[in-house]
Amino acid sequence: MHRLRQGKLYPSKSLSWICSFSTLLWFCLPKGQYNSNSLSSVRYMSTSTSAVAIEKQMVAENEVQQVELLTGVEDLHGGIILDMNKAMDSEAFASSLRASMSPWKQQGKRAVWIKVPTELVNLVEPAVKEGFRYHHAEPDYLMLVNWISNSTNTLPQNASHRVGIGAFVVNDKREVLVVQEKNGRFKGTGVWKFPTGVVNEGEDIYMAAIREVKEETGIDTEFVEILAFRQSHKSFFTKSDLFFVCMLRPHSFDIQKQDIEIDAAQWMSLEDYAA
Numbered sequence: 001m002h003r004l005r006q007g008k009l010y011p012s013k014s015l016s017w018i019c020s021f022s023t024l025l026w027f028c029l030p031k032g033q034y035n036s037n038s039l040s041s042v043r044y045m046s047t048s049t050s051a052v053a054i055e056k057q058m059v060a061e062n063e064v065q066q067v068e069l070l071t072g073v074e075d076l077h078g079g080i081i082l083d084m085n086k087a088m089d090s091e092a093f094a095s096s097l098r099a100s101m102s103p104w105k106q107q108g109k110r111a112v113w114i115k116v117p118t119e120l121v122n123l124v125e126p127a128v129k130e131g132f133r134y135h136h137a138e139p140d141y142l143m144l145v146n147w148i149s150n151s152t153n154t155l156p157q158n159a160s161h162r163v164g165i166g167a168f169v170v171n172d173k174r175e176v177l178v179v180q181e182k183n184g185r186f187k188g189t190g191v192w193k194f195p196t197g198v199v200n201e202g203e204d205i206y207m208a209a210i211r212e213v214k215e216e217t218g219i220d221t222e223f224v225e226i227l228a229f230r231q232s233h234k235s236f237f238t239k240s241d242l243f244f245v246c247m248l249r250p251h252s253f254d255i256q257k258q259d260i261e262i263d264a265a266q267w268m269s270l271e272d273y274a275a
Contacts, residue, residue, distance in 0.1 A: 068092075070100040072112070078149075079111040080104055084120050094126035101130070101148065110149040117141045162236050163199040164243045165209045169221055171250050175267040179216055182263045192268060194245070209246035217265045218256030221248035 072080040088096075104112060114132060116123050118140055132144040136158040147153045169177035178192040186193060197212035199205055206223035213221050224247040235241035257265040 067095050067099045069103070070096050075113070077111075078109060079113060080109050081113045081115065083115045084117065084123055087120065088123060090122050090126050093123050094130065097127065097130055105148055108149075110147065110151065111155055112146050112148055114144040115141050116144060159239070161231075161240045161242050163205065163208075164196060164241055165199060165205060165212060166194040166196045166243065166245045167209045167213045167221070167248050168194055168227060168245055169213060169219065169248045169250055170270070171253060171267065173267070174270050176270055176273050177213070177217060177219060177250070177255075178266060178268050178273060179257070179262050180264040182261055192266075192273065205244050206246055209244075209248060213248060216258045216262050218252075218254070218258075220251040222251060223247075224249050 070082055072082040075081055101112070112132075113135075114123075114127055116127070121142075124142060124144070127144050130146070132146040135143045135145045135155075137143065145155060147155055167177070171177075177195065179195055180190065180192060181187060195213045195216045197208060197215075199208040203211075205226070210221050210223060213219050227245045227247050229242060229244045231240060231242055233240045253267070255265050255267070
């Protein structure tokens with residue numbers, strides 16, 4: 001007997017066994033108890049049971065073959081980066097991720113990064129269940145990582161600091177540009193301070209100082225030098241802070257304060273500011 005598998009004929013061990021079993025019954029049944037109907041029933045039951053088992057095995061094999069391995073980009077440190085940019089069922093993703101881990105380990109990959117955009121948040125839970133953890137988040141994505149090597153984990157931590165600036169702007173009259181903020185620690189205290197702000201991603205420190213002065217007061221400036229800097233800890237949740245004081249030279253003098261953040265702005269003499 002033969003059966004068809006993937007376009008080729010192969011001997012059917014199951015059907016051969018059924019035939020042998022039927023022959024054995026011919027000799028083992030007591031005389032007078034054998035009839036064609038009983039043997040036909042046994043043969044039918046055995047054939048049906050075997051067919052179900054074969055069908056289940058074929059379904060299982062097809063399911064394994066249908067698991068799609070995930071593809072990523074190799075980084076410079078022996079890792080793989082997956083950029084999930086297509087919608088995917090959570091269970092299908094879990095199966096693909098699980099199946100992909102083995103070849104990555106065999107290839108000696110050290111870590112796997114998964115970039116999950118906000119619209120594919122359903123992929124986060126199955127990834128965490130497979131051993132991934134949060135590394136960092138941005139407004140439009142969450143980055144997960146899993147160290148899969150048996151060597152010591154050398155993954156870098158998330159950014160430990162944020163960078164801030166303060167702008168010391170002095171005109172030819174020895175007047176310094178100062179503001180009062182609508183929010184923050186000095187809100188409602190009447191304290192005059194330098195324009196301050198946070199350096200954006202990819203922005204130079206001196207450019208951040210020029211930008212913040214323009215946004216808060218409308219004054220155009222040019223960078224002169226960095227006067228000082230200081231470090232503080234747990235400034236923004238658990239993050240530390242690096243703060244740079246930049247000296248700027250004004251190119252305009254007419255103040256146009258930012259209504260959203262600034263309550264008041266003015267030019268103040270250095271003597272009054274230092275008093």
